[in-house]
Amino acid sequence: MRFSEFLTKESCVMDLNTFTKEAAIRELADVLTKQERVADEEDFIKHVLEREMLGSTGIGNHVAIPHCPTRSVKGVVVAFGRSKQGIDFQSFDGQEVNNIFLMGTNPEDLNIYLKLLATLSKLLNDRIFRQEFGNAATPDELIAVFKKHEK
Amino acid sequence: MGLRTIVVSIAGSPSSLITAKYAIALAKLLSVKLVALYVVDKKVLQDLLKSRIFVDVEARVYERDLEQQGAAILERISKMALDKGIAFESFLMKGVVSDEVFNKAQELQADLLVMGELKEKMSRTEVFYDEGERILRRSPCPIVMVKNPAMVEALYKEIGPL
Secondary structure: OOHHHOOOHHHEEOOOOOOOHHHHHHHHHHHHHHOOOEOOHHHHHHHHHHHHHHOOOEEEOOEEOOEEEOOOEOOEEEEEEEEEEEEOOOOOOOOOEEEEEEEEEOHHHHHHHHHHHHHHHHHHOOHHHHHHHHHOOOHHHHHHHHHHHOO | OOOOEEEEEEOOOOOHHHHHHHHHHHHHHHOOEEEEEEEEEHHHHHHHHHOOOOOHHHHHHHHHHHHHHHHHHHHHHHHHHHHOOOOEEEEEEEEOHHHHHHHHHHHOOOOEEEEOOOOOOOOHHHHHHOHHHHHHHHOOOOEEEOOOHHHHHHHHHHOOOO
């Protein structure tokens, strides 16, 4: 399962306009809604925030992966946002988050979604990937880094 | 010594029913028993827990949901097998997918393992982690990999009902 197949230029926001966890999630959900990947934006956001209540999805190394299954999305959806300032996600390592992957899945695509999350997790565990990913300045560069490491 | 048991590994992907249809057709044509296996992939859930993407309660909900999806698809395949009048059994298991399929195929002394198609192109990472790829390499018996859904549908219709 290649993550780069699910990440589009249009779903990457390289400079988020928001400064809080909820606002960033809303900004990225809006990007997906505008691409007609989300049928009910408020329901999607509600499920993502409910998931955050169980524990932060800030996984360390300045990355957060807010996510949830919900019938409000079509298939598996991914949006990426970068915050230059950093956002308090209550990450376990106490660091602010600069890179956010908002993900959702329709329950029918659970198997694909889980594999995709696992792929992202493996990539983010790779120090060289993290370095190149952090240096990517445009959506094209970002997707190119994923493609390079998924060859 | 003829064939006695065909095992089909159901991955839960959209093409799973095509894989099942081909396995049913084979079982019918060869007059053998068909055993369908669905494995809840606990490894992926554990990996996501370890990487802190999931929390405990969330992983348990996903596990339950995957189990329900597996039970539903096995039930559907069971009805299809019944319609075609073949001997059928199914197992819903949990664990590492390739390990569970390997162990069950060995335990059942499967003569043939039927599985879905692998992606035409896979990255190195995908090859390393893909459970289908592992099943292909580890299977204790010959394997049939199902391709060409249109041909499968035609064959499935051709074998007729009970």
